Structure formats: C-alpha cells, structure tokens
Amino acid sequence: MIKDIQYLWLENVYLPGKWQTGVRLGVDAIGNISSVSFGEAENSDELVNGIIIPGVPNVHSHAFQRAAAGLTETRPFENSSGTENSFLTWRKIMHDFVTQITPDDQFAIASQLYLEMLKAGYTAVGEFHYLHLDPTGNPYRNACEIAEQVVQAAEQVGIGITLLPALYSVGGYGNVSPNQGQRRYILAVDTLLKMVEALAQRQRNDGNGQVRIGIAPHSIRQVPPKPLADVLDGFAGIDSTGPIHMHIAEQRRDVDAHIEYFGTRPLAWLLDNIHVNSHWCLIHATHIDQTEIKSLASSGAVAGLCPTTEANLGDGLFPFSAFLEAGGTWGIGSDSHVSVSPIEELRWLEYGQRLIRHSRNISAPKKGGATGARLYREALKGGAQALSRSIGILEPGYRADLLVLDPSHVDFATGREDELLNSLVFSGNSNPILHVMCGGKWVIRNGHHPEEEIITNNYKATIGRLRDMTL
Ligand SMILES: [Zn+2]
Structure with missing residues (x-):
C-alpha cells in the first residue's frame, strides 16, 4: 500500500x-x-x-530547436553588406529543419531535451509551442497531435511543464504571407483557442499538478493587433489568470520594423495597448529604452531572459542592471538550447553586465551579499510566476x-x-x-535518469535521420 x-x-x-x-x-x-x-x-x-x-524553472523553450543546436555554427556565404550571417540565416536553417519533424520526432527530441534539463537542475519548463501543423501545412486529425507529444515527453521524463500553444498569424510585419518554412505554425485564432481549451480540460481531469496550460501570442511581428486582441479575449474566457508569453524586441531590426509600421517601439506599443500584468512573461525584451525598462518593471510582468541564445544569435544585451534597479521581475530560459544549464544562463546574465560596465558583482543585493545567491533566488521567484505553478520554494x-x-x-x-x-x-x-x-x-x-539510455538512443536515431534529410 x-x-x-x-x-x-x-x-x-x-x-x-x-x-x-x-x-x-x-x-x-x-x-x-x-x-x-x-x-x-x-x-x-x-x-x-x-x-x-x-530546482530552477526554465521559462522559455522551443523543444524542437534542440535538434538543430550546433548546426548553424558555420559561416554561410555573405553578400557585400555581410548581412547574410545573421539571425535571418539562422532562422532559415531552423525553418528548413523544422519542416521535416514528425510527431514521433517531436517526442524523441523533447524527451532528450527535458532529460538534459533535469540533469542540469531545471525542474520545470515553459514550452512555447508553435509547431502545430503537418509537414505539408495541413492540420492533423487531432489538432493537439504535436502538443500532446510534448506533454507526454515531459510526463515520461518527469519534468513539470507549462505548455504555451503559440498563435502565429502572419509571415511578418505588414501582414505578409507566411513562407514555406513558416507554414506549420499558422493557425486561426479560433482553432488555437479550441486547442488550448482541450489541453486545459485534459490537464484539469488529470489533476496531477505537473502540467499547466497557458498561451503564447508569438510576437507583434507574427500576430497583428486584431488577432492579438481576439486571442487574449478568448483565453481570458478559458483561464483568466493563465500565463501569457510573448517574444518582444529581441533584435534591433524588430524594433526598427515595428517603428516603421506602428510609429512606436514594440514594448511601448504593447504596454500602451494591452493590459500587461503579472500573468505575462515577455521574452528577450533586449532592446528597450529607459522608459520601457521602468514601465516593464512596474507592469509586474516577468522578463524572460535567455542569455546564451541571445549571445548565440547576436541579439544584444538586455539592460539587466537598470531593470533590477527598477525592481523588475525576471526568469531565465534556454530558448534554442545551445546551452541547457541554468548555471550558464545566470553566469552570463551577470558577466554581460560586468563586461559593458567594467565592474563586478552587478547583481549583488544593495547592502552587500552574495551575487550568485541573489541571481538564483530571483530566477526561482520570477520563473515560478512566469510558469504560473506553485514551484520555486x-x-x-x-x-x-x-x-x-x-x-x-x-x-x-x-x-x-x-x-x-x-x-x-x-x-x-x-x-x-x-x-x-x-x-x-x-x-x-x-x-542518471532510469530511462536515459532509451531516450538518448531514440534521440540519436531521430536526429541522424533529420540531419540526413535537411543538410
Ligand atoms: Zn523564443
């Protein structure tokens, strides 16, 4: 008994x-x-x-991207301005790769990733999930086919998960049509909300405490104002206190494009037009000005920071010390999984500030005290808030x-x-x-994990096949 x-x-x-x-x-x-x-x-x-x-909450993961870690580290051809070797070339390789992934592949990749997370000290993950459709861009018979593979992977491995099905409406600013690489992400608002409702119902029925369902309008770039307002309205009817995650101001080019289309900076626009509160987690927020830093901090939203991915993609540095000064709440994520280690994220969060400020112990408490301890504690607190689960203490x-x-x-x-x-x-x-x-x-x-050998062998077979098909 x-x-x-x-x-x-x-x-x-x-x-x-x-x-x-x-x-x-x-x-x-x-x-x-x-x-x-x-x-x-x-x-x-x-x-x-x-x-x-x-254990540490990981606020931002795109599980399928684990399979491409290391694949994009060769310098591609360059044009005269050198712009080919950029976030956009990374994104093209990622999209080419992703077009091949089956639900079984997603299960194999997520299982390996979540196993790595547990071994590294992450005990919960926020899965920002936008691979919804089949490789031809058509719906699966079960709309939650791939999302369920992600949840099953988390359950098999034993990590807690906040699944955030993403809304991805258009190919880019100006309502441009999605390209071939984006075709598996596109869903109508109603379809996404039905999916969220079904997943939330299943989680309520299971009641095992390891799964939470939220929502993720991908970014203002991919979700124009009308579908953004609609999906937030719909989600409020499903779960009025559920977590909402969104990418914001990751790259300078994002900010420039947003200004071109909206006449204002992306975070400023979001805070002016949408009621952003403590249920929100804004991912990256790398390029924000002094006013936006204060407004983000006072909104109560969590800044979801992913220092190793942001470095890998050449995004820039989040204004961490100013955000701490403003009393902001933050968590860490491994995003593209070029590193799966909360320690490396926290270390580089602090080192980035040391390098630009030519100083040490930037994140230490004001009255003295341990820098690493403050980083760890605040990553627990902000991470728990972002994942909307009773974790972190x-x-x-x-x-x-x-x-x-x-x-x-x-x-x-x-x-x-x-x-x-x-x-x-x-x-x-x-x-x-x-x-x-x-x-x-x-x-x-x-x-060690008891299923480690099976999980890793399955992953190796999957990744071998995907790389052969893609490269
Ligand atoms: Zn992301």
Whole structure:
C-alpha cells in the first residue's frame, strides 16, 4: 500500500529566506510539500544527505530547436553588406529543419531535451509551442497531435511543464504571407483557442499538478493587433489568470520594423495597448529604452531572459542592471538550447553586465551579499510566476521540486549558506547535482535518469535521420 505522505529528512536545505540543517519534509501523494519541520530524523522514510535547493524553472523553450543546436555554427556565404550571417540565416536553417519533424520526432527530441534539463537542475519548463501543423501545412486529425507529444515527453521524463500553444498569424510585419518554412505554425485564432481549451480540460481531469496550460501570442511581428486582441479575449474566457508569453524586441531590426509600421517601439506599443500584468512573461525584451525598462518593471510582468541564445544569435544585451534597479521581475530560459544549464544562463546574465560596465558583482543585493545567491533566488521567484505553478520554494503547498548537490564536491569545500550558491553559479563547469526530485518523485539518481539510455538512443536515431534529410 502506498502511504499518503512520505517523509524525507534533508541534511542542509535552502528554505525561503534562510538555510536550515536537519529538515523533515512531508510530501503528499500528488507531489506537493505537506509539511516542513526541524530536527527529527527518526521515523522519516528516507535520509537525504547533501545540499538541498529548489530546482530552477526554465521559462522559455522551443523543444524542437534542440535538434538543430550546433548546426548553424558555420559561416554561410555573405553578400557585400555581410548581412547574410545573421539571425535571418539562422532562422532559415531552423525553418528548413523544422519542416521535416514528425510527431514521433517531436517526442524523441523533447524527451532528450527535458532529460538534459533535469540533469542540469531545471525542474520545470515553459514550452512555447508553435509547431502545430503537418509537414505539408495541413492540420492533423487531432489538432493537439504535436502538443500532446510534448506533454507526454515531459510526463515520461518527469519534468513539470507549462505548455504555451503559440498563435502565429502572419509571415511578418505588414501582414505578409507566411513562407514555406513558416507554414506549420499558422493557425486561426479560433482553432488555437479550441486547442488550448482541450489541453486545459485534459490537464484539469488529470489533476496531477505537473502540467499547466497557458498561451503564447508569438510576437507583434507574427500576430497583428486584431488577432492579438481576439486571442487574449478568448483565453481570458478559458483561464483568466493563465500565463501569457510573448517574444518582444529581441533584435534591433524588430524594433526598427515595428517603428516603421506602428510609429512606436514594440514594448511601448504593447504596454500602451494591452493590459500587461503579472500573468505575462515577455521574452528577450533586449532592446528597450529607459522608459520601457521602468514601465516593464512596474507592469509586474516577468522578463524572460535567455542569455546564451541571445549571445548565440547576436541579439544584444538586455539592460539587466537598470531593470533590477527598477525592481523588475525576471526568469531565465534556454530558448534554442545551445546551452541547457541554468548555471550558464545566470553566469552570463551577470558577466554581460560586468563586461559593458567594467565592474563586478552587478547583481549583488544593495547592502552587500552574495551575487550568485541573489541571481538564483530571483530566477526561482520570477520563473515560478512566469510558469504560473506553485514551484520555486520549499514550503507547504508547493511542489516537491528539489536538487541535491554533492556536499563533498570540491567547489563546496569552504563555502557555507549563500556562499554555496555563489560557488554553484560562479565556480567551474562540473555538475555537482547528484539527485533531482520533481513533483515528489526522484527523477535523477546519482546523475542518471532510469530511462536515459532509451531516450538518448531514440534521440540519436531521430536526429541522424533529420540531419540526413535537411543538410
Ligand atoms: Zn523564443
């Protein structure tokens, strides 16, 4: 018989706002923390030695792009202005690649990616999902065919997921028609809303606490004002507090094109025309001015930052220190998955600011304190808000999503409390994560997932076939 509550005794734990040794954590049958008490190792079901911290939410993922990581790192031909070697060439390769992906491929790719996320310390993902149609651009008999593969991959691997089906209405500014590479993304507003409703209903029926459904109008570039207003209205009728994610101001060219068509900057336009609030997560927001920084911070929306992808694509640097000064909320994402590591995202978020400001410890708390600890804590808080799930802290009512770090790892030899998080973020490249619990289940033990071999072999076979077809 399965007990209703399992009790874990944890050696050294980061609880909200404080470190505590000897913590007894009750975890209920659906994976929520039911109690936190101190000092009682006896009568616990399991003793967990190590440094225990909450797992990190990953606010922005396009799972299929994992399969193309490394494929776009050769300099293509250039024209006289050099503009061929840009975001646009990356996007063309991505679109060519994506036209081949089947639902089974999507399952294989997402399973491998989510496995990598768990091993790296992400315990929840925001999947910004826009691969809806079949390779010819026609609907599958089941409109949720590929979306369901993504959810099943998350469930098989054991990571929590906020699935954000994306609305992608046009090929670009000026209502241009979609090109061949974009044909699998295009859906009418009504079709997308029906899909969201069906997925949300299934999630309500399952009630396992690991899945949340939101919505993602792709960007102002791909979703003009009318379908944007319609999809937001429709979604409010399905879930008035559900998460809404959108790309914004990622590239200078986006900002320039927006100004050409709307006469104003994209984030300013969005904040002026749409009620953006704490249910929103705006992805990238790289090119925003001083007024937009303050307005974004005061809107309560989360800035979804993806430093390794933004670097890989040559986007630019988000004005992180000014956004912190303005009291903004933020989270991190791995986006195109050129890196799947919360540590690398946090490290480069800080290093980008150090490089342009010729200074150190930019993100440290004002009155002094640990830079890495502040980065980690705020990524937990903003990530949980963006994914609209009860995650990111270890206290009753929240998911039992935690990482167990190896206390004998050389990087933790001298540190204690917040210094441990500094070492985690800023020291070395070896992974100190021993075990990962997600939704009350151990999904990684001693650095391995029980289905790892099957998942990885399936991925390798899939990627080999896709690359042969594409390149
Ligand atoms: Zn993205």
